[in-house]
Amino acid sequence: MLSQSQRTTILELYAQGMSKREIARAVKVSRLTVRKVLRSNSTAVPPLLRPERAEPYRQQILERLPRCQGNLVRVWEELAASGLKLSYSALTAFCRRHGIGQSPAVAAGRYQFQPGEELQHDTSPHEVHLGGKRRKVQTASAVLAYSHTLFFQMYPSFTRFDCKVFLTEALRYFGGAPRERVMIDNTHVVVLRGTGRAMVPVAEMAAFAERFGFHFEAHERGDANRSALVERNFHFIEHNFLAGRTFSSWPELNQQARQWCDRVNATYKKYLRAVPRELFVVERQHLRPLPAWIPEVYRLHERMVDVEGYVALHSNRYSVPIGWIGRRVEVRETKDKVEIQLDARHLVTHERIAEAEHQRRLLAEHRPPRGQSSERPQPHPEEQLIVQAVPEIAAYVAALKQHSHKLVVLALRQLLRLVREYPRQPLLAAVHEAAHYGLYDLDRVERMILRRVARDYFLLPDREGES
Secondary structure, eight states: OOOHHHHHHHHHHHHTTOOHHHHHHHHTOOHHHHHHHHHHTOOSOOOOOOOOTTGGGHHHHHHHHHHTTTOHHHHHHHHHHTTOOOOHHHHHHHHHHHTTTOOOOOOOOOOOOOTTSEEEEEEEEEEEEETTEEEEEEEEEEEETTTOOEEEEEESSOOHHHHHHHHHHHHHHHTSBOSSEEEEOSOTTTEEEOOGGGOEEOHHHHHHHHHHTOEEEEOOTTOGGGGHHHHHHHHHIIIIISTTOEESSHHHHHHHHHHHHHHHHTSOBTTTTBOHHHHHHHHHTTSBOOOSSOOOOOEEEEEEOOTTSEEEETTEEEEOOGGGTTOEEEEEEOSSEEEEEEETTEEEEEEOOSSOOOOEEOOGGGSOOTTOOOOOOOOOHHHHHHHHHOGGGHHHHHHHHHHOSSOHHHHHHHHHHHHHHSOHHHHHHHHHHHHHTTOOOHHHHHHHHHHHHHHHHOOOOOHHHHO
16 A cells, blocks of 8 residues: 555656656556556545455453453453354454553653752662672662662662661762752652652651651652663663673772763763763752761660670671670661660670671681680589480480480480489389490480389289189
């Protein structure tokens, strides 16, 4: 079928005096086609009047569509099962042309922002090569809505603590805070309840925003375009920053991310027709100045110093002086440090391990002096009572602590009960036999004792002797 431009060309060439044969050769169509265009004397493309194959089945299609939950494959299968001969492509084309089972397309909105008015913040999961392994991380990103200046960092997880750490670093990177709002999605990290305009932030996050003079605002559910400025950069980060890069540690990863942001913000953007850094010069004058003193983001924990002189935090262990064993301490966790405080005069500071890695951090001053080892742990009180009562089974007690499938304390308590409840000789005989065969199941040992007790202490006369 000829397009409107081709039909216009044919009519103009004919008006200039060209023959039908010359026009057909020039436009590369048949002379019959040229005659039809000249006969119609119109540039409009004639409508296609052929009947649609699916039109006779419109009612059946409309009836089955809700029952099949809008799945056209199932609609086509049910039509075929009822004997209707209709191809799947004809069905989908018919539904597409008439808007059956399809929501109408809605044009994306366009938002205009004044300098310093809004900052958009969101997170997205990514995979990176970190420390020789491929692992999942959470990418936190912030974008100034007017200049499109970008800042992002990566974290093992993203909690409220990490959110406050990131936003503090982002505001320091931008040199100010937005005058009105930080636009977020409906994340539980910030949101207490509600969505969109009805969103109520967590009191902790609302107080954090008040310190810098802005407020959190969530876009309406389903309106992801409202925060499109920050969303579009995640694809850019994944396919540009992370492509072909490996990192040895978290500090190196986030340092490279900061340097990459500096380069990207100084690069000309075609969709902006400007450089973000140049627009940022204008926007920075409208940002709200940061407070003269910004307190460090931290979270507090209470811990008990274990018997080895360590404090556990997120599966990692940090050393403290030996004299603190058994004492309760306060742990203050910040972005880079872990401070363990016994009282106002006793404080230990460690470098924070970014994620749960089951590591130990031992400071040199917490090691015992050379030639002086820490005292060996005292045995369990149950073990002492067993050995005092029956010293002959001391070797079996030591082996039981190594081979028992139960907790050591529970196994020792059960053995102590056997020592207290049963006669000495059957107990010793059963324990020696169990040790000979490597048997440390105390339930079976107790049955062995009971068999000996029944045989030696409860002998009954024969029935013939009773008479």
